[in-house]
Amino acid sequence: MSYKFIKYEALPFSRKESLKRSEELYQLWNKRRTIRHFSDKNVEKAVIENIIKTAGTAPSGANKQPWTFCAVSNAEVKKKIREAAEQEEIKNYGGRMSEEWRKDLEKFKTNAVKPFLEIAPWIIVVFKKSYDLEETEFGGTKNYYVNESIGLATGMLLAAIHNAGLCSLTHTPSPLNFLTKVLNRPKNEKPFLLIPVGYPAQDCEVPQIRRKTIDEIAVFYE
Numbered sequence: 632m633s634y635k636f637i638k639y640e641a642l643p644f645s646r647k648e649s650l651k652r653s654e655e656l657y658q659l660w661n662k663r664r665t666i667r668h669f670s671d672k673n674v675e676k677a678v679i680e681n682i683i684k685t686a687g688t689a690p691s692g693a694n695k696q697p698w699t700f701c702a703v704s705n706a707e708v709k710k711k712i713r714e715a716a717e718q719e720e721i722k723n724y725g726g727r728m729s730e731e732w733r734k735d736l737e738k739f740k741t742n743a744v745k746p747f748l749e750i751a752p753w754i755i756v757v758f759k760k761s762y763d764l765e766e767t768e769f770g771g772t773k774n775y776y777v778n779e780s781i782g783l784a785t786g787m788l789l790a791a792i793h794n795a796g797l798c799s800l801t802h803t804p805s806p807l808n809f810l811t812k813v814l815n816r817p818k819n820e821k822p823f824l825l826i827p828v829g830y831p832a833q834d835c836e837v838p839q840i841r842r843k844t845i846d847e848i849a850v851f852y853e
């Protein structure tokens with residue numbers, strides 16, 4: 632089977648518009664911060680759906696789209712996630728993380744207690760499909776470049792969350808496999824990232840970090 636090929640409709644921006652839009656997007660993204668203190672203010676399901684649809688436009692190996700986004704607002708499920716995540720984090724902070732790792736984290740003042748997992752109105756758990764359970768219109772059961780694909784989709788998810796004026800935390804209680812059980816996912820899906828989504832708590836503070844400059848992160852060969 633071969634796809635029918637259709638004309639690509641490029642976005643019709645002038646050079647000036649491109650420059651302006653690139654600057655504006657940078658300004659918007661530069662405002663994104665990882666948030667660890669959430670408000671319990673509700674977020675409409677329709678917004679979460681649009682955010683997930685945006686993530687689902689990410690490129691993927693052979694267009695297999697090897698992802699499932701589980702969006703949790705159910706209080707009981709969030710409680711189960713919190714309890715299981717904290718159990719892992721107690722072990723991590725209690726010794727599973729190396730001395731160097733704990734030192735690198737010290738300045739962020741994180742710890743094993745994760746109330747935001749119950750307070751944030753939504754938790755999106757990104758699962759990667761290492762393979763598919765059956766052949767579909769997208770092809771056989773093999774998936775390709777799964778880590779790259781899921782990373783791209785998750786980045787786009789974060790962009791969509793921020794663009795909607797919402798906040799997120801890329802949370803990695805490790806290991807994440809308790810999520811397979813809590814969310815009853817099939818064996819071909821592996822938890823990738825747990826992302827609380829919502830609004831910041833009133834008076835929410837963030838560490839005053841520095842972002843590397845363009846000279847520190849880019850090399851141009853002109």
Ligand code: IYR
Binds near residue numbers: 723
């Ligand atoms: N997963 C732990 C520890 C942690 C690790 C890294 I690397 C961070 O950037 C932040 C936290 C936690 O979420 O607390």
